[in-house]
Amino acid sequence: MSQSIIAHRYADALFQLGQERSKLEKFETELQTLKEVFRSSEEIISFLKHPRFSIDQKKTMIAESFQSFSEEIVNLLKLLVERHREDIILDMIQDYIRMMNDAKGIADADVYSVRQLSEAEKQRISESFAPKVGKQSLNLTNIVDPSIIGGIRLRVGNRIFDGSVSGKLRRIERKLLSTNNR
Template structure:
């Protein structure tokens, strides 16, 4: 079974538990903090994967390091350590965050522009494009790309909205080429 499927199952279980105990937002906050710890500290990952460190030592580090977290999150982490599934923690967090975003009607999107967009511009883009993809809002990540020449290109999941100058030029070129072949 693939690691991603296993990570999704743990995320589903945490999501259901959070729903039952009305702790969905608390779990999300804690998992976002854990994701930052994982990203910023490579030593914890290598420690958890080290074969000479016993499972009990790893579980103790998890308990001590995340003592301010909810019991459910800490127990999930200890369970993952016990089952030698430390490498799926990041994927599990990503699946949980995705489930929370779906529940809130939020989607992640990349917006490509020639320059950095202001918060007001990002907000307008979110308000304009969120309904088009069936969401209430978009978490926009602005990527500066001078090759688009002007305008924007927005990617939400596998949907692309291309209002860039370079995209328009490509469409015009395709039209010209296709009319010349006739």
């Protein structure tokens, strides 16, 4: 079974547990913090994967390091270590966050522009395009790409909205080439 399927199952179980105990938001906040900790500190992952340390030592480290976290999150981390699933922790966190965003009606999107967009511009883009993809808002990541010449290109999942100058030029070129071939 692939790592992503396993990560999704753990995230789904945690999401259901959060719903039952009304802790969805708390879990999300803790998982965001956990994601930053695991991304910024390679030592934690290498410690958890290292065969020289016993599972009990790893569980003790988790309990001590994350004592301010909810019991459910700490127990999940201990379970993942016990089952030698340290590799899926970040994927599991991403899946949980994706589930939370779906529940809130939020989608992640990349917006390509010639320059860095202001928060007001991002907000207007989110308000304009969220209804087109059936969401309430978009969580935008701005990617500066001078090759688009002007305008914006927005990618939400597998949908692309291309209002860039380079995109319009490509469409004109295709149209001209197709009329020349007739």
